[in-house]
Amino acid sequence: MTPTRFNTALIVGAGSGLSASLARVLAKENIKVALAARSTGDLDALAKETGARSYACDASKRSDVDKLFAELDAGFGAPEIVIYNPSYRTRGPFVELDPAEVEKALAVTAYGAFLVAQQAAKRMLPKKRGVIVFTGASAGVKGYAQSAPFAMGKFALRGLAQSMARELHPQGIHIAHVVIDGGIKSGRRAEPADAPASLLDPDAIAASYLHLIHQPHSSWSWEIEVRPWVEKF
Amino acid sequence: MTPTRFNTALIVGAGSGLSASLARVLAKENIKVALAARSTGDLDALAKETGARSYACDASKRSDVDKLFAELDAGFGAPEIVIYNPSYRTRGPFVELDPAEVEKALAVTAYGAFLVAQQAAKRMLPKKRGVIVFTGASAGVKGYAQSAPFAMGKFALRGLAQSMARELHPQGIHIAHVVIDGGIKSGRRAEPADAPASLLDPDAIAASYLHLIHQPHSSWSWEIEVRPWVEKF
Amino acid sequence: MTPTRFNTALIVGAGSGLSASLARVLAKENIKVALAARSTGDLDALAKETGARSYACDASKRSDVDKLFAELDAGFGAPEIVIYNPSYRTRGPFVELDPAEVEKALAVTAYGAFLVAQQAAKRMLPKKRGVIVFTGASAGVKGYAQSAPFAMGKFALRGLAQSMARELHPQGIHIAHVVIDGGIKSGRRAEPADAPASLLDPDAIAASYLHLIHQPHSSWSWEIEVRPWVEKF
Amino acid sequence: MTPTRFNTALIVGAGSGLSASLARVLAKENIKVALAARSTGDLDALAKETGARSYACDASKRSDVDKLFAELDAGFGAPEIVIYNPSYRTRGPFVELDPAEVEKALAVTAYGAFLVAQQAAKRMLPKKRGVIVFTGASAGVKGYAQSAPFAMGKFALRGLAQSMARELHPQGIHIAHVVIDGGIKSGRRAEPADAPASLLDPDAIAASYLHLIHQPHSSWSWEIEVRPWVEKF
Numbered sequence: 053m054t055p056t057r058f059n060t061a062l063i064v065g066a067g068s069g070l071s072a073s074l075a076r077v078l079a080k081e082n083i084k085v086a087l088a089a090r091s092t093g094d095l096d097a098l099a100k101e102t103g104a105r106s107y108a109c110d111a112s113k114r115s116d117v118d119k120l121f122a123e124l125d126a127g128f129g130a131p132e133i134v135i136y137n138p139s140y141r142t143r144g145p146f147v148e149l150d151p152a153e154v155e156k157a158l159a160v161t162a163y164g165a166f167l168v169a170q171q172a173a174k175r176m177l178p179k180k181r182g183v184i185v186f187t188g189a190s191a192g193v194k195g196y197a198q199s200a201p202f203a204m205g206k207f208a209l210r211g212l213a214q215s216m217a218r219e220l221h222p223q224g225i226h227i228a229h230v231v232i233d234g235g236i237k238s239g240r241r242a243e244p245a246d247a248p249a250s251l252l253d254p255d256a257i258a259a260s261y262l263h264l265i266h267q268p269h270s271s272w273s274w275e276i277e278v279r280p281w282v283e284k285f
Numbered sequence: 286m287t288p289t290r291f292n293t294a295l296i297v298g299a300g301s302g303l304s305a306s307l308a309r310v311l312a313k314e315n316i317k318v319a320l321a322a323r324s325t326g327d328l329d330a331l332a333k334e335t336g337a338r339s340y341a342c343d344a345s346k347r348s349d350v351d352k353l354f355a356e357l358d359a360g361f362g363a364p365e366i367v368i369y370n371p372s373y374r375t376r377g378p379f380v381e382l383d384p385a386e387v388e389k390a391l392a393v394t395a396y397g398a399f400l401v402a403q404q405a406a407k408r409m410l411p412k413k414r415g416v417i418v419f420t421g422a423s424a425g426v427k428g429y430a431q432s433a434p435f436a437m438g439k440f441a442l443r444g445l446a447q448s449m450a451r452e453l454h455p456q457g458i459h460i461a462h463v464v465i466d467g468g469i470k471s472g473r474r475a476e477p478a479d480a481p482a483s484l485l486d487p488d489a490i491a492a493s494y495l496h497l498i499h500q501p502h503s504s505w506s507w508e509i510e511v512r513p514w515v516e517k518f
Numbered sequence: 519m520t521p522t523r524f525n526t527a528l529i530v531g532a533g534s535g536l537s538a539s540l541a542r543v544l545a546k547e548n549i550k551v552a553l554a555a556r557s558t559g560d561l562d563a564l565a566k567e568t569g570a571r572s573y574a575c576d577a578s579k580r581s582d583v584d585k586l587f588a589e590l591d592a593g594f595g596a597p598e599i600v601i602y603n604p605s606y607r608t609r610g611p612f613v614e615l616d617p618a619e620v621e622k623a624l625a626v627t628a629y630g631a632f633l634v635a636q637q638a639a640k641r642m643l644p645k646k647r648g649v650i651v652f653t654g655a656s657a658g659v660k661g662y663a664q665s666a667p668f669a670m671g672k673f674a675l676r677g678l679a680q681s682m683a684r685e686l687h688p689q690g691i692h693i694a695h696v697v698i699d700g701g702i703k704s705g706r707r708a709e710p711a712d713a714p715a716s717l718l719d720p721d722a723i724a725a726s727y728l729h730l731i732h733q734p735h736s737s738w739s740w741e742i743e744v745r746p747w748v749e750k751f
Numbered sequence: 752m753t754p755t756r757f758n759t760a761l762i763v764g765a766g767s768g769l770s771a772s773l774a775r776v777l778a779k780e781n782i783k784v785a786l787a788a789r790s791t792g793d794l795d796a797l798a799k800e801t802g803a804r805s806y807a808c809d810a811s812k813r814s815d816v817d818k819l820f821a822e823l824d825a826g827f828g829a830p831e832i833v834i835y836n837p838s839y840r841t842r843g844p845f846v847e848l849d850p851a852e853v854e855k856a857l858a859v860t861a862y863g864a865f866l867v868a869q870q871a872a873k874r875m876l877p878k879k880r881g882v883i884v885f886t887g888a889s890a891g892v893k894g895y896a897q898s899a900p901f902a903m904g905k906f907a908l909r910g911l912a913q914s915m916a917r918e919l920h921p922q923g924i925h926i927a928h929v930v931i932d933g934g935i936k937s938g939r940r941a942e943p944a945d946a947p948a949s950l951l952d953p954d955a956i957a958a959s960y961l962h963l964i965h966q967p968h969s970s971w972s973w974e975i976e977v978r979p980w981v982e983k984f
Contacts, residue, residue, distance in 0.1 A: 053954035114384050146452050147407045151347050154399050158391050162437055166387050174380045195447030203444035204395055211440030214428030219379050221980045237969070249968035255752035256970035263962040269948035270936070271955035271977040274984075278970040281920045285973075286721035454747045470736070482735035488519035489737035496729040502715035503703070504722035504744040507751075511737040514687045518740075580850050612918050613873045617813050620865050624857050628903055632853050640846045661913030669910035670861055677906030680894030685845050 055266035056226075058132035058183065062086045062124065064111050064168050065137030067094045069238040070187070073254035074135060075102045077262055086128050088120055111138050111164035112156075121171040130175035133265055136165045137187045139209075141202035154201045161205025166212055173216070173225060180224030183265050186213045190233035190277075190285070217274040228264045231277035232257065233285060250282050288499035289459075291365035291416065295319045295357065297344050297401050298370030300327045302471040303420070306487035307368060308335045310495055319361050321353055344371050344397035345389075354404040363408035366498055369398045370420045372442075374435035387434045394438030399445055406449070406458060413457030416498050419446045423466040423510075423518070450507040461497045464510035465490065466518060483515050521732035522692075524598035524649065528552045528590065530577050530634050531603030533560045535704040536653070539720035540601060541568045543728055552594050554586055577604050577630035578622075587637040596641035599731055602631045603653045605675075607668035620667045627671030632678055639682075639691060646690030649731050652679045656699035656743075656751070683740040694730045697743035698723065699751060716748050754965035755925075757831035757882065761785045761823065763810050763867050764836030766793045768937040769886070772953035773834060774801045776961055785827050787819055810837050810863035811855075820870040829874035832964055835864045836886045838908075840901035853900045860904030865911055872915070872924060879923030882964050885912045889932035889976075889984070916973040927963045930976035931956065932984060949981050 061078050063071050066087035075085050075098055085104035087095045092106040099106045105128060109120040124131060140160035142153040169184050176182030191199060192206030213229035220227055237243060237251040244250065260278055267273065279285060294311050296304050299320035308318050308331055318337035320328045321344070328339040338361060342353040357364060373393035375386040402417050409415030424432060425439030446462035453460055470476060470484040477483065493511055500506060512518060527544045529537050532553035541551050541564055551570035553561045554577070561572040571594060575586040590597065606626035608619040635650050642648030657665060658672030679695035686693055703709060703717040710716065726744055733739060745751060760777045762770050765786035774784050774797055784803035786794045787810070794805040804827060808819040823830060839859035841852040868883050875881030890898060891905030912928035919926055936942060936950035943949065959977055966972065978984060 053952050053958065055958070146449060147403060147410060149403065151396075151400060151403070154396060158396060158441065162441065163384075163387060163391060166433065166437065167384060170380060170382065170384070177380060192444070195444045195449075195451065197448060197452035200399065200445050200448040200452075203448040204399065204441040205444075207444030208391065208395065208437040208441035211425070211428045211436035211438075212433050215430065215433040215436040216379060216428075218428065218984065219430035219433075221982075224980065226980070251969065253752050253967065253969040256967045259752065259754070260962070260966070260970065260972070263959070267959070267977075268952065268955045269980040270950065270952040271959065272980055273959070273975050273977055276972050276975045278966075278972055281923065281925070281968040281971050283920075285917065286719050286725065288725070451751065454749075457747065459747070484736065486519050486734065486736040489734045492519065492521070493729070493733070493737065493739070496726070500726070500744075501719065501722050502747040503717065503719040504726065505747050506726070506742050506744055509739050509742045511733075511739050514690065514692070514735040514738050516687075518684065612915060613869060613876060615869065617862075617866060617869070620862060624862060624907065628907065629850075629854060629857060632899065632903065633850060636846060636848065636850070643846060658910070661910045661915075661917065663914065663918035666865065666911050666914040666918075669914040670865065670907040671910075673910030674857065674861065674903040674907035677891070677894045677902035677904075678899050681896065681899040681902040682845060682894075684894065685896035685899075 053268055056268055058083060058265065060084045060129050060131045061133035061135070062088065062131035062172070063135045063137065064088045064109070066098070068137055069236060070254045070257055071137055072098050073258035074261060075104055077255070077258045078133070079103060083133065086124060086131060111168055112159040114167055117164070117167040117171055131172065132176070132182045134168065134172040134182070134184045135187070135261065136168050136185070138164055139187070139189070139205060141199070141205070143199050145198060146200055149201060154204065157201035157205040158208060162208035162212060165209050169212070169216060173220060176225050177223060183226040183228065184216070185228045185230060185261055185264060188213070188229045188231045190231060193231060214274065221272060226267065226272050227274060229275045230257070230261065231275065233277055233279035234283040247282065250280050252278065252280055286501055289501055291316060291498065293317045293362050293364045294366035294368070295321065295364035295405070296368045296370065297321045297342070299331070301370055303469060303487045303490055304370055305331050306491040307494060308337055310488070310491045311366070312336060316366065319357060319364060344401055345392040347400055350397070350400040350404055354408070364405065365409070365415045367401065367405040367415070368418045368420070368494065369401050371397055372420070372422070372438060374432070374438070376432050378431060379433055382434060387437065390434035390438040391441060395441035395445060398442050402445070402449060406453060409458050410456060416459040416461065417449070418461045418463060418494055418497060421446070421462050421464045423464060426464060447507065454505060459500065459505050460507060462508045463490070463494065464508065466510055466512035467516040480515065483513050485511065485513055519734055522734055524549060524731065526550045526595050526597045527599035527601070528554065528597035528638070529601045529603065530554045530575070532564070534603055536702060536720045536723055537603055538564050539724040540727060541570055543721070543724045544599070545569060549599065552590060552597060577634055578625040580633055583630070583633040583637055597638065598642070598648045600634065600638040600648070600650045601653070601727065602634050602651070604630055605653070605655070605671060607665070607671070609665050611664060612666055615667060620670065623667035623671040624674060628674035628678060631675050635678070635682060639686060642691050643689060649692040649694065650682070651694045651696060651727055651730060654679070654695045654697045656697060659697060680740065687738060692733065692738050693740060695741045696723070696727065697741065699743055699745035700749040713748065716746050718744065718746055752967055755967055757782060757964065759783045759828050759830045760832035760834070761787065761830035761871070762834045762836065763787045763808070765797070767836055769935060769953045769956055770836055771797050772957035773960060774803055776954070776957045777832070778802060782832065785823060785830060810867055811858040813866055816863070816866040816870055830871065831875070831881045833867065833871040833881070833883045834886070834960065835867050835884070837863055838886070838888070838904060840898070840904070842898050844897060845899055848900060853903065856900035856904040857907060861907035861911060864908050868911070868915060872919060875924050876922060882925040882927065883915070884927045884929060884960055884963060887912070887928050887930045889930060892930060913973065920971060925966065925971050926973060928974045929956070929960065930974065932976055932978035933982040946981065949979050951977065951979055
């Protein structure tokens with residue numbers, strides 16, 4: 053069995069801790085990385101550390117996504133690995149939710165994923181080669197109270213990923229959806245001292261992404277969930 | 286056991302054959318019916334037959350939905366039963382899909398459902414009484430190839446319904462999601478003579494909606510699927 | 519639309535409150551009812567009230583099930599409606615469970631269902647007519663901690679029902695699985711005064727069974743869940 | 752992030768090609784391996800190649816499983832990794848199935864998994880350390896026509912795994928269920944020359960098992976599916 057190897061990667065929504073872990077783990081494998089975020093200012097340190105290039109892109113805007121891929125075409129190359137992280141959520145009693153927030157949740161979490169995935173797939177299909185990973189959440193498989201906008205966005209994202217998997221797997225493009233169930237550890241969010249590993253370590257999540265990326269054609273997963281050992285589900 | 290009884294109903298997306306069956310079955314129970322559709326011209330015959338009132342409303346537009354409920358408040362009363370039917374789909378190879386169609390699929394199928402459900406819930410909550418039924422599809426539980434926009438819309442709709450059920454059931458509002466799996470018989474779409482009952486009879490679907498509507502508090506379903514006996518699943 | 523009508527019914531596991539409600543609701547429709555339970559002594563009052571006949575049968579024993587159907591053939595007729603209720607569960611820390619209890623949970627909850635369903639289907643298939651309803655539980659869709667035996671039994675039952683639905687629906691036999699999520703009200707188990715409808719009313723559950731039984735061929739459900747409005751899920 | 756490392760492994764149902772791949776990949780990591788199968792004769796070559804010990808055990812028999820673990824206790828040590836592979840299936844029209852085959856499918860596929868998992872968990876719990884992996888199938892999430900026994904067995908296995916995960920994860924024992932969807936390549940089952948990677952490569956599956964085994968506490972998966980790129984789902 054030979055693991056699948058790729059040479060280039062694009063991480064969209066690159067400002068998060070998970071994206072930083074992903075960039076590091078990909079760079080360690082000598083994969084050339086492009087980082088995209090609404091504002092590139094936040095990406096400078098990570099870009100420097102990993103040798104990645106940074107691109108400004110609001111993934112929920114079609115023109116921005118078109119521009120991003122045009123820039124990649126001109127100066128980076130078509131990414132063989134594409135990871136879509138952005139999401140937007142708002143919480144509160146259902147009757148008090150602002151409809152504009154629902155629109156935004158759908159736009160950032162699901163529509164942006166479509167835009168990026170379509171541009172990516174257009175470049176992967178001629179070579180029948182590539183992998184697209186969507187960052188999902190438990191909200192994509194279970195609609196929680198007081199969280200309709202996030203449920204709508206993440207359910208839609210899962211529907212997109214599943215539809216794409218059924219269509220594009222037989223064309224050589226691997227589609228994967230990762231259900232992240234739990235809080236992610238970060239500089240701002242530390243674990244209680246008496247609850248070790250109660251938050252997801254972004255490096256551990258990144259290891260599962262890397263496993264998916266390496267899967268050979270004979271044994272692809274379209275979905276995997278990850279959660280801390282103590283997380284209720 | 287006493288079945289739950291309601292007095293008023295709103296059917297959104299009232300131009301379909303399923304909506305006509307729903308209007309008839311509700312009218313037969315002496316429930317006062319309001320019909321809403323983008324164009325009321327199509328509703329005249331049904332309104333006359335069932336004694337229903339007609340309202341023009343593009344459910345994917347916030348201002349239209351606000352106006353619809355203001356009109357209902359003024360001249361009809363708050364609907365105790367609300368049924369949301371509209372959906373929009375487009376099919377084709379993933380890389381050829383028009384992003385505008387994806388936006389429309391999300392707007393009509395999911396965002397409009399949110400808008401209508403929120404206005405409805407605002408009026409139901411003070412009385413802790415009411416039922417909201419969403420018309421789903423098999424595309425909401427399984428993302429099919431070449432059908433990403435419909436999968437995104439119907440998955441999002443299901444996430445909305447499930448989140449609302451978890452939040453609003455304990456507040457006395459019954460939320461239900463009907464997974465329609467198969468083609469619906471209509472004037473334009475008849476069954477092959479050698480395949481009886483191979484299409485869903487809208488009257489039969491309406492009977493399942495009515496069953497959900499009558500369920501007493503002790504035994505609520507949040508989801509039911511219906512499909513012809515010969516449908517593969 | 520004409521609801522499907524049947525003339526004869528068999529209820530297995532007839533000693534429960536749900537079975538009593540089912541017997542009453544079926545008898546009310548002039549359906550001739552057969553009741554089966556391990557001990558018929560408990561069935562006397564119900565049989566008298568509903569005009570049903572009683573049969574002794576341990577459904578987890580093949581010879582008992584064969585004998586039951588032979589007796590039905592001889593003196594009752596082949597049942598067109600068959601409802602399977604029996605289940606067995608045990609709870610406790612996983613490492614302390616008695617393996618014999620696991621065997622019993624599988625035998626009563628799943629294997630017995632197979633035995634009864636197979637005998638029933640053999641009689642229904644030549645007429646391409648009949649409905650078999652399995653009483654499931656939330657444990658059949660979600661495996662709870664400290665409840666492995668019940669999860670195993672009810673998951674297996676759901677697998678049986680789904681496999682049968684895919685095979686037998688196109689042959690005219692309707693298969694349904696009811697996910698009962700919550701406690702059922704009974705003489706021994708009353709609701710707290712301050713929590714109305716917090717337990718499932720067996721008459722309300724029976725109404726949903728009856729709805730499934732009446733569904734016409736064009737619109738069959740293979741699964742429905744029912745839970746009290748205040749039940750967490 | 753430090754991947755979890757273990758020192759000893761037990762593979763039950765060790766006669767399959769998947770088990771051989773698992774034994775090799777574990778041995779390569781210097782993990783001491785025990786192989787169990789109904790007949791040890793088939794295991795000789797693999798045991799020699801991987802330095803593993805062989806044990807005779809019919810996993811569906813309680814006395815055999817008790818004896819296996821007593822032997823491990825005496826001469827091998829408590830396994831930290833336990834993989835359960837056995838399954839039994841039979842196919843055919845539902846009404847023609849032999850009930851004895853259904854019993855066997857439940858016994859081998861599900862009850863045996865319980866027996867082995869319970870003995871394993873008893874030894875892992877005091878150290879709050881270990882991983883148990885169950886080999887599932889698409890039949891465990893979708894009940895296919897003409898395949899009720901396999902559906903019953905694999906659904907029950909999945910219920911067992913999910914119940915154990917909810918109970919034992921917070922106690923430090925990782926439970927995982929692998930949904931294998933597709934045929935596995937073997938000496939007897941080769942791929943068509945024009946359909947590369949259309950069968951699952953057992954080495955590729957084993958790589959996913961190894962990934963699960965290495966997951967650190969902060970990011971555990973309880974389920975992953977694997978299927979060939981061209982497999983319909």
